[in-house]
Amino acid sequence: MIQIEHLSKKYRGGAYALQDINLTIQEGMVGLLGPNGAGKTTLMRILATLISPSSGSALVNGKPLGHAEQIRQMIGYLPQQFQVYPQLTGADYLDYVGVMKGIGDRRRRKEEIDRLLEEVNLKDKARKKVRTYSGGMKRRLGIAQALLGSPQVLIVDEPTAGLDPEERVRFRNLLTRFSLGRIVLLSTHIVADIESNCRQIAVLDKGKLLLAGEQPDLAAYGQGKVWELLVDDRAYAALDPMSIVSTQRTEEGLLCRIVADEPPAAAAAAGRFKAGLSPSLEEGYLALLQTGRKAGGDRHD
């Protein structure tokens, strides 16, 4: 379990990357959602003991952040950007990481590396130098190194970036299997990445925690805020682009699904909208961001 209390990270200029975060993360896959710049990476770097928080505390499986050496023994980490020494082969690299993670027995290390290479579909390329790998292959190698040693806590920052759809699915399933009895903290700004696998969800925006709960909690934010409109081109242009979830051209006009507190006035006047729609997770997420921003804006005002 990871317990985060009043955690803040303030940069030299005075800006907050994280502000007063309180969050409890249980076993299983946890999706950390938020737009770019929300503070997801900062939170993950703090939990991976790469940087210190400005204030607040966190316990990772009962270990405070100050005991960084002990935390590093139990985590696997894949950063958002991942590069490896190009001169090494994939197998050599993983062997090095294995030793660093304390897998001293060579045979056990080899067995685990072979298994992971199989799982990330790099078995055939294991003896090739990393400089010959594609971007996706490097990403998969990064996933393998994070999984090596079966860490109790896996922290993966936007792990699916650069992977093709087939690899994304493969990877999600891999993480889901791995998360049994462990914590897998996965950050992304793509809702689909967590939709199928993450029961727990935390949403960050502008350094603040907007939501911590389960998938239905997030979807519930869209309740009564999802509208389906049929508009012509001119009315479509007048819509707030940030609220449009999807658009479909039909014979009658453009069928749009939007997230908003109220249907647009013109559509409401024409009576060409449908209310009471069941919100998806993404729509709940958008509704939450809109709510959060309004609340933030109100406070600023």
Place this chain on the structure above:
Amino acid sequence: MTKFQSQLGLELKLLFRSPVLLLIQFLFAGTAAYTFEAAASSTFSNLYERAYSFHSVAQSLSVGIAVQIGILMIRRDIRRPSFEWSRSLPLSFGMLLAAKFTAGMAYLSVFTIAAAALFAGFSAGEGIAGPVYMGHALHFAGMYEVSYAITLALAMLLAVAIPNRVVYLIGFCAWMFGTFFMEQFIIYRYQLYALKVFHLSQLFIENGIGGEKELWGYRIMDEERLLSNLFVLSFVLLLLTASAAVLNKQRPTFHFRRSLLVAGSAALLVVAAYIPYGIVWKERFDSYNSKLLDPNVPTFDEARLDRSSFAVRGYDIKLEKGKKDLLKGTAVLDIAVSALHNQTEINLTLNRAFQVRSVSIQGKETSYTRLGDFIRFSLPKPLPTSISVTVDYEGTLMDFQKRRGSEFYNAFVKEHNVLLPSYIGWYPLPGKQPVYLRDSPSSVVAGPTYFNKTVSLSRFRLRAIGFGPKLYSSLPQTVQDASGQTFEGSAAANVNLIGGQLVEVRSSSIPAVVITTPYYEKSARDQLKLWERQYAYFHSWLPSLEQSPIREVLFVGDHYNLSSWWFNSNRSTSLFMDPGVFFQEDNKRAEGWMNRQLLGVRTGDYLIEDTRSDVRIPLRALFWYLYYREEMHLTERQIRMGEARSIMLDGLNDGSNDPDQIGLKMKDQVEAALQRGRNEEVKQVLKRMYERGLEIPDLETEETAKSAPISYADWMDVWKQVMGNE
């Protein structure tokens, strides 16, 4: 496999699998091999000195590589966001930096091993004894490693502290400053010699203090170097621990305070290591400043006008070297009272580095006053016809002097390395001798820098004990036994002593020995063969050549102006010759030896301003002219065209001193006689001239020397007597 081993293995792979870095190593080794091969294949060049020059430059350049890989090793992962995964691994920065440093040193050590091994290999090929070349090779290796260690650690700290790529530029500046500019613009310009320890290329900086010379060279700096290296290595530790502390500040760690404590301890260690090194320099500066502040150190004019000197009839000196290079001396001076000119008190000069234990006159201890380098005491009344003064003294000698911005050592006794010029006052000299002269209000220099004071000739006996390998003196050695050596001379101006790693090259046909350093031995043997041939030629018609006093030739590289003070008496039995002296061609050095043995000194040639009144200079050259014609079978035309390439023939045309070209006329006379086959008559003429004495001593400094001019008319008289009226 431990984490350290794994990290080290990774770092080694990354360094040794880089084609560029490997190419640099091959280029370095290739250049070293080429340089050493060129030096080894030349008979006349000194492999050690060539190697030293190479090392001092090549190492300074390769230090640049240490800077680059130091920065590179940090920036390629620790400083790259895309390698952030590595920082999440349970590996401490201390271990990481230790592995990187070890790998960097392993890579750089290839340069060290290549440089030392190639030097050792080529030295062995030259027939140099194993202990000799291994000593040098280990010195080179040690200096390489220390320089690399400090440079690498510095570069790593720079890269840790400066996240921007500008660190490469800063590293480049640090390299340039730490190797080439620091010496010129800081250390020597402001005479901050103690800062040498911060120089990134120790071999480069040693070069300026005679380190490149085979005799003595770096060996006299053993103590300073040891202390300097201890300081540098502790500084390396500080840089590495500081790097770890900086990194630990950036990444959370439970052990941050501990890393600060370790860095702080390393800083204390640096301070502690600097203290003994600083003391060495403090002692040197104190010694130098004491001379500077001493009102008894004379100016040039005061020394020139001083008349306190007197003749000493005889010296009997016992000098013993004890532990820690402590010299204990007892000097008995036999002085004729007539030489004292009714003085009631006299001065002796003994270097201030020696403490006087007692002064006795006729065996009875007497009181004395010590003023700087001078000992003053009253003479007994009434005065006997001769007095015997005994001085007991002891001390250590490492005479430091600032010279033209650089550091210089006028005299020293460091283990087997001995440099004791008489002028430094290592035994009591008569009167007030200018051991040091006040050059300017802020500078004191060694006496002979400006001034060679006339010294009367004395009878000397010197017993040297405890100096280890053989000492060499300007006096002939009469006894060598297990306990020491005895040198004796009946008419010597002074006694100089040197000792060090020297070898003797003996000839079976010449009653002389060449004393040289191991790396000049091959060259000395070749020169000795030429000398033997020349000696055989001249001896065949000048049997009295056997009477020549020259018995020893010291053939060593000169950093200490030995040539200027070694032989100031034309009765010297030994001759100093710096291999670096210009002889038009390398293989002409033997001519210098033969010339001195055959014709004696010509130190007073500057006093002959007109050949019309004295033809000794062209006359001396005629001997060599005959040698080249008869023995070397050169024709007149070949000699005129310069094929002899001999500096010895220059005297035939003495330029402005010979407006009537008398030298050439004499040569033409000889040439014409040779054309007629009258070689023997020419030899008779030269032999008669030879018997009159062709030596040209400097009467300004040696008043008792004999110097008899030979006029052109004298020459013509003898010529006509032998040749008839042709």
